[in-house]
Amino acid sequence: MAIDSNHAPMCSGALSVYEQRVLGALCDALLPKGSAVLPGAAALGIAGDIEALLGRLHGQPRWLVRAMLLGFDATALLGRPPELFHRLDLQRRRRWVEDSRTSRLRPRREALGGLEALVQLAYASHPRVSALIGYDGRPLVPLGPAGPPRPVDLPVIRYPDVTDAKIVADVVVVGSGAGGAVAAETFARAGLDVVVLEEGPPVQRDDVVGSRPVDRLFEFYRDGGLTFTLGNPVISLPMGRAVGGTTVVNSGTCFRTPEAVLASWAASGITGVDPEGMEPWFESVESVLGVQPVPEEVLGTNGQIMRRGAEQLGLSGGPIRRNIRGCHGHGVCAFVCPVDAKQAMHVSYLPRAAAAGARVFSGTRVRRVRLRAGRAAGVIADVLDPLSGRKRGTLQVDARATVLAAGAVFTPALLARQHLAGSSRQLGRNLVIHPGAGTTARFDEPLEAWRGTMQSYYVDEKLADGVLLEATFPPPGLGYSAGSLPGWGSDTSLFALYPHMAACGSIVGDAGVGRVGPLGRHGVSIRYNLTRQDATKVLEGIAMAAEIFFAAGAVEVYPMLPGLDSIRSASEVRHVREGRWRPSDLHLSAYHPMGTARMGADPSNSVVDPFGSVWDVPDLFVFDASVLPSSSHVNPQITIMALVARMAARLADSLT
Numbered sequence: 001m002a003i004d005s006n007h008a009p010m011c012s013g014a015l016s017v018y019e020q021r022v023l024g025a026l027c028d029a030l031l032p033k034g035s036a037v038l039p040g041a042a043a044l045g046i047a048g049d050i051e052a053l054l055g056r057l058h059g060q061p062r063w064l065v066r067a068m069l070l071g072f073d074a075t076a077l078l079g080r081p082p083e084l085f086h087r088l089d090l091q092r093r094r095r096w097v098e099d100s101r102t103s104r105l106r107p108r109r110e111a112l113g114g115l116e117a118l119v120q121l122a123y124a125s126h127p128r129v130s131a132l133i134g135y136d137g138r139p140l141v142p143l144g145p146a147g148p149p150r151p152v153d154l155p156v157i158r159y160p161d162v163t164d165a166k167i168v169a170d171v172v173v174v175g176s177g178a179g180g181a182v183a184a185e186t187f188a189r190a191g192l193d194v195v196v197l198e199e200g201p202p203v204q205r206d207d208v209v210g211s212r213p214v215d216r217l218f219e220f221y222r223d224g225g226l227t228f229t230l231g232n233p234v235i236s237l238p239m240g241r242a243v244g245g246t247t248v249v250n251s252g253t254c255f256r257t258p259e260a261v262l263a264s265w266a267a268s269g270i271t272g273v274d275p276e277g278m279e280p281w282f283e284s285v286e287s288v289l290g291v292q293p294v295p296e297e298v299l300g301t302n303g304q305i306m307r308r309g310a311e312q313l314g315l316s317g318g319p320i321r322r323n324i325r326g327c328h329g330h331g332v333c334a335f336v337c338p339v340d341a342k343q344a345m346h347v348s349y350l351p352r353a354a355a356a357g358a359r360v361f362s363g364t365r366v367r368r369v370r371l372r373a374g375r376a377a378g379v380i381a382d383v384l385d386p387l388s389g390r391k392r393g394t395l396q397v398d399a400r401a402t403v404l405a406a407g408a409v410f411t412p413a414l415l416a417r418q419h420l421a422g423s424s425r426q427l428g429r430n431l432v433i434h435p436g437a438g439t440t441a442r443f444d445e446p447l448e449a450w451r452g453t454m455q456s457y458y459v460d461e462k463l464a465d466g467v468l469l470e471a472t473f474p475p476p477g478l479g480y481s482a483g484s485l486p487g488w489g490s491d492t493s494l495f496a497l498y499p500h501m502a503a504c505g506s507i508v509g510d511a512g513v514g515r516v517g518p519l520g521r522h523g524v525s526i527r528y529n530l531t532r533q534d535a536t537k538v539l540e541g542i543a544m545a546a547e548i549f550f551a552a553g554a555v556e557v558y559p560m561l562p563g564l565d566s567i568r569s570a571s572e573v574r575h576v577r578e579g580r581w582r583p584s585d586l587h588l589s590a591y592h593p594m595g596t597a598r599m600g601a602d603p604s605n606s607v608v609d610p611f612g613s614v615w616d617v618p619d620l621f622v623f624d625a626s627v628l629p630s631s632s633h634v635n636p637q638i639t640i641m642a643l644v645a646r647m648a649a650r651l652a653d654s655l656t
């Protein structure tokens with residue numbers, strides 16, 4: 001899809017009167033009044049809440065929602081008699097929604113899926129619904145009388161403290177996420193003068209504590225999390241946009257790169273990335289981040305259930321290793337940790353970099369790399385107003401080395417916009433994303449599975465085949481847990497059983513079939529088609545999760561496949577494996593874009609050398625997820641940080 005990524009201030013009038021009508025009609029059809037274990041959408045003003053959330057975005061995401069409303073309304077013209085959806089009576093609207101779920105017309109299914117996710121998000125995070133299902137956001141382990149630790153000090157420069165300016169540094173780093181922050185710290189501690197330019201806002205503890213997870217979704221995710229791949233199927237691909245990058249909103253899971261993956265990279269000629277060579281870099285990153293297995297007291301029922309089922313079946317797994325210090329189990333890790341227990345970049349590497357002299361800017365969106373005599377010489381950035389997102393000035397940074405760490409989607413787009421780094425024809429290609437599906441299960445007993453760490457227990461029994469399972473339970477409405485309930489919208493009684501649900505996500509080691517490119521002035525297009533082999537891995541992940549849940553005592557599992565809304569026993573799991581499902585039948589999300597400026601030993605088939613130096617442009621470097629030569633097969637942040645620590649140390653040596 002196309003992304004154009006500024007936040008705008010809250011404003012009314014995000015939708016036309018016609019669009020409001022379609023949205024209201026859909027909300028009513030999904031959550032009608034009177035079906036009520038829980039109140040209906042109209043009683044809660046859900047359509048208005050959605051419009052207010054959309055008012056915080058502008059550009060492509062809002063346009064996309066409007067297109068889905070228009071498109072879905074028009075699909076009912078295919079009915080008998082033809083009529084716009086919003087003009088149908090309630091009964092026919094409900095039937096149209098049900099039929100749309102299994103329609104052979106993909107755009108009809110996908111428009112409903114996208115809109116339904118928005119309705120779910122607004123509904124489940126409504127304070128009255130949260131209260132009725134018992135979600136109060138309290139941590140599993142209460143904070144002591146002293147409350148949370150003091151916020152970590154990270155000075156950030158932004159408009160109006162900077163407008164038009166020209167500054168000089170040894171190194172400029174574009175992006176402050178997993179790659180950018182580790183690089184900045186390495187340079188600053190080597191005594192180099194470092195400038196970090198980040199487009200997103202800084203995290204302020206007071207704003208986080210007083211807000212709901214859904215508010216943080218719209219503040220710290222790019223385009224409020226409404227970023228998708230275009231292809232078959234459409235896949236949700238959220239990314240962070242903040243000082244600290246996606247690490248601010250990630251789940252904190254810390255796997256080392258599997259040895260087989262490192263060995264394959266080394267075998268391709270990239271020296272030094274074999275398991276032995278990488279060991280010191282993993283150790284160094286893990287010690288800065290306090291990586292440790294999830295402590296028992298914050299594992300939560302979701303993790304306990306996964307462990308019970310996996311042990312029953314004899315599957316290999318364990319509590320996930322995470323970057324935490326003093327975790328209380330709020331379970332909102334992917335919506336900014338409210339007590340800074342998760343060692344995201346804004347509380348770990350960036351403060352260390354700043355303490356060593358690095359200057360960190362926020363609201364500075366790099367537009368282009370400056371070139372002098374064919375060499376990179378710094379960057380030009382737009383200075384953005386944090387309230388309106390409008391451009392207020394231009395910042396020029398002159399530097400001896402220019403490091404791009406804007407992530408695997410925006411780094412290649414930035415380069416391609418200037419026709420740089422294209423000689424191998426690999427720039428923007430080889431996109432892997434770890435597509436995966438969420439599986440939800442219902443238990444007789446109440447679990448309140450949201451209490452405890454959000455991502456808690458893994459099963460790696462089939463990692464070698466590209467399937468990894470992770471017990472993950474996000475807050476209601478945010479993520480796949482509630483989305484994986486069949487017809488939840490039209491049956492609030494099922495939603496009322498939310499406290500009885502457990503959930504598990506899968507990630508699939510995919511083969512590299514996507515492509516990223518620039519679109520317009522700041523946007524990107526992300527194309528990705530799931531292969532049949534990868535679809536089979538997704539189905540295996542759903543089947544394994546279902547077996548684990550039944551072994552742990554589940555009464556019903558929701559695989560969310562067309563015509564297979566729920567299964568009630570382990571013997572029925574075979575329907576998941578044996579069904580003739582197509583990629584377009586799968587509801588997928590992905591969180592790990594990688595590989596779009598891959599490193600290699602041969603300039604004819606890679607974009608950067610084994611130390612991140614762009615083959616085509618001297619003094620230009622890529623230090624982020626783009627450089628991974630292939631899928632990491634596990635959550636990639638430790639892989640990215642360790643590779644960057646290694647590359648940055650080498651660059652720092654050459655500059656000092």
Ligand SMILES: Cc1cc2nc3c(=O)[nH]c(=O)nc-3n(C[C@H](O)[C@H](O)[C@H](O)COP(=O)(O)OP(=O)(O)OC[C@H]3O[C@@H](n4cnc5c(N)ncnc54)[C@H](O)[C@@H]3O)c2cc1C
Pocket residue numbers: 174175176177178179180197198199200238239240241242243244245246247249250251252253254255334364365366367405406407408410411414455591592593623624625626634635636637638640
């Ligand atoms: C919801 C979610 C959960 C995840 N959970 C995990 C997990 O548990 N474990 C794990 O290992 N991985 C996880 N990931 C993935 C992990 O966080 C990323 O792989 C990692 O952060 C990528 O690092 P990066 O440096 O490449 O990019 P990022 O961390 O995304 O940082 C890039 C930064 O560059 C900025 N930027 C972009 N363009 C510009 C520009 N033109 N000018 C200035 N700045 C710019 C962006 O705003 C962003 O802040 C998760 C991801 C998501 C979305």
Ligand code: SF4
Pocket residue numbers: 252324326327328329330331332333334336337338339340341342452453454
């Ligand atoms: S890391 Fe996650 S579970 Fe732990 S305190 Fe932070 S939000 Fe809560």
